[in-house]
Amino acid sequence: MLLAHVTISLDGYMAGPGISNELPMGVNGSRLHEWILDPTPADRQFIADSFATVGAVVLGRRTFDVGLDQWNDTPYPAPSFVVTHRSHEPLHMTSASFTFVPDLAQAVTQARAAAGGKHVILMGADLTQQALDAGLIDEFRLQLAPIMLGSGTRLFTGTAQHTFEPLGAQQTPRVTHLRFRTTATTTPAPPHQHDTPRG
């Protein structure tokens, strides 16, 4: 099963502005991850479940670039596939290896094979949007942080329509854990439908 696994603010940002190697979550963006850095027992259980059920990871090049110094390993203890046009020898870390793959579909195929029946976790805003539009995502695990950032990187920027089946909601003081299964085929919106002024 391919899981997208993202923390967003109430106003839809998955990182603050000004992402860099020094600030991988952007300005104020680390506030999104307070539930990971200072977890309640329920948050800790959620993290433990993720680690126990992950079989492989697919991540974007930018997520790899800004995250590697933080992790000092693969992001989860599982084979990790980095989608990038720049070819690169596999990188062997403590828990597992990074493999560099030129496109998303190929990375997902390799990750599914490597996962041995466990979940494949998808990381990164751009890849998540691409995978969503390609109908690849089976389940969304959205962590809704109880903050508004006001600027940064929005997670959902696609123009297609999607329908999900709610699978669960659990609120802790730090975050609201939401699960949704993808159900309906995506319907690209006609090109004349753009954002309209608010009223």
Added chain:
Amino acid sequence: MLLAHVTISLDGYMAGPGISNELPMGVNGSRLHEWILDPTPADRQFIADSFATVGAVVLGRRTFDVGLDQWNDTPYPAPSFVVTHRSHEPLHMTSASFTFVPDLAQAVTQARAAAGGKHVILMGADLTQQALDAGLIDEFRLQLAPIMLGSGTRLFTGTAQHTFEPLGAQQTPRVTHLRFRTTATTTPAPPHQHDTPRG
């Protein structure tokens, strides 16, 4: 207590594109309100609670314009204050009256007085954003519809930062009911912080 009370899609839209009197929720936007049009028992209870605890309503001019034909009454059975620069005599409906007030702060003051200790409900994307930035909102009741619309009117477009305390989450097949109390003073983001490309 001033409550903002809005249904949004997972990608942050509170209406589809192309809002008009004929399509008050825009193209496909009525899908956001399936939980109201075809409620489960839990959704029905939520609606009943809203009706039982509302003392007054503050709404935007555009919400009034596109909603009136649908409601054929005030949106809730309570005094309703429309924020508009165009002056207008009060409009007496079956349940209560619409009063037209030139600015948001004045409308909220009048609504609080009229509510007799019950809640004031705020309706409309623009007003909600203004009230949020002015620090007027005590509690958010966000209904998260399990769909992505891909285009339309975004609810949250402000640049300020806000912090909330999670008060509850309940998921039904149609919608996820979320409650948040406003806790932290808003911090306007510095002007150089703009949206950055996704990575």
